[in-house]
Amino acid sequence: MQLLARAFLVFFAIMAGVIGVRAEDRAIIVLDASGSMWGQIDGKPKLEIAREALRTVLQSMPADLELGLMAYGHRQKGSCEDIELVVPPAKGTAAAITTAADQMKFLGKTPLSAAVKKAAEDLKYTEEKATVILITDGLETCQADPCALGKELEQAGVDFTAHVVGFGLTADEGKQVACLAENTGGKYVQASDARQLEEALKSTVAEAVKPAPEPAPQPAPPPAPEPAKVEFNIVPSAVLNEGGEELKTTDLSYSIARAKPDGTAGDYVSTEYGAWKGNLEPGDYIMTAKVDLASTEQKVTVEAGKMATPHFVLNAGRLNIRAVPSEGAEPDGDAQIIAEYPGGDSSANYGERKFVVPAGDTKITVKLGAGEVSETFKVAAGQVIDKDIVVGVGTAVISSVYAAGGEKVDSGNLYTRIFKATKKIDGTREQVAYDYGTDPDFDLPAGDYVAVVQMDAATVEQPLSMKVGERREETVVLNAGVLAVEAPGASEIRLFEGKANLQGERQGVTYAYGEAMQSTVPAGDYLLIVTPKGDGAKKEQPVTIKAGERSEVKVQ
CATH class of the missing domain: 2.60.40 (Immunoglobulin-like)
Incomplete structure (x- = not known):
């Protein structure tokens, strides 16, 4: 929490005018809402700390400051286009920005360069003075050059400045984003500690909102010279x-x-x-x-x-860890690196991390999808250890189609689960992963699995065998179609299997309340039963569903 608190302390100093943004200026905060914000500091997710710090800082902002909020990575996973001006710059936006941050999801990539450029354009930086404050806990992941962008904005802008607040970054990582600020005349702040955050924020607010000083009185005669003193009285x-x-x-x-x-x-x-x-x-x-x-x-x-x-x-050494899915592979940014070191633990790291850790045993655990591996390092003071930790997984990409060779299922309701193939003694299988949406990918250790794909009333199981380092693309055929029912005046629509059992009972398949229903249903024969509003008689209608086809039925 100290890292992020320090970042927002500095952020407030930037916004309050300490490094150049005045109340009469227009500015946009660019907030990192990528998936790495789920990492924890002192046992608390960074995104929660960010929301709390924003709320504290914005309560003390001058009312006439025109301030906006832009975010990236908050709506889609894996997209470099997920950038949005959430709150346009205007006076009195503190409450709107706080509310937007509280409701924001954190799940995507880090297109920080594109976000800063879009913020500059929204501020009309080529026509007016503009300031952008970037707050990020990660590096650019969308093949852009922050340094080059800084030069471009500086050359094209009337009076453009970008400030960058980085938290949880190493010195080397910080250099990769610091140039964005330096090339526009802005300031980069590396936040790594912020003890007594609340006191520091209160004192900063007091400095920012106190009235302008009265004109200075005429200077008094200069005092007598003091005895010579040292230039600095503390040099650690x-x-x-x-x-x-x-x-x-x-x-x-x-x-x-x-x-x-x-x-x-x-x-x-x-x-x-x-x-x-x-x-x-x-x-x-x-x-x-x-x-x-x-x-x-x-x-x-x-x-x-x-x-x-x-x-x-410090009695410490360096531990440089790269988390790779398989031998010879590059570090995977989705791999979580957890360090348990003498005196504490840290989980706010992904893909690659250079640690300075106290001397002694440090346990590193890497988690990637369903894969997990741990290794303990005995670190001596002054020692440097470089290590690739191999998680040992392959990647399975599961696509689903309604019928063989037919249209792909493209829906956020598509539900894919991965189970171990071997059944337990009670006949159930252990679930190891799940995801929603089209073409989900899963990082899995070598072994045999079963992929269970469900879309509405259609569920299909498909065996899946994985090897370390392979990328396997599987297509699951649902053998299903889409049934769309329109029943004016209905209160309830139910779909049953077409064939009754020996007791004359039919198995229910799906249902909906109201006058319409749409559902993905396995190919076959069914019976629709529509219950009207009031006391009218129920209506029955047989329906045949064909794989890969849409069946539209109207029950009068």
């Missing part, structure tokens, strides 16, 4: 291991708090990044140095006129 340093190379990357953070009399951390002061050096009021502090998943703290005393040089040894 950090290493992964004793005697190791000093860390200067932007993912290194120093969190500073006042020290209580009992030696514990008290009031939050600030968080600084990278090769930082600065000035603090004389006194005792608790400083925490952190890189990724490794951290250490110590008490630091700052004395007037002296330089404090605290040195932090």
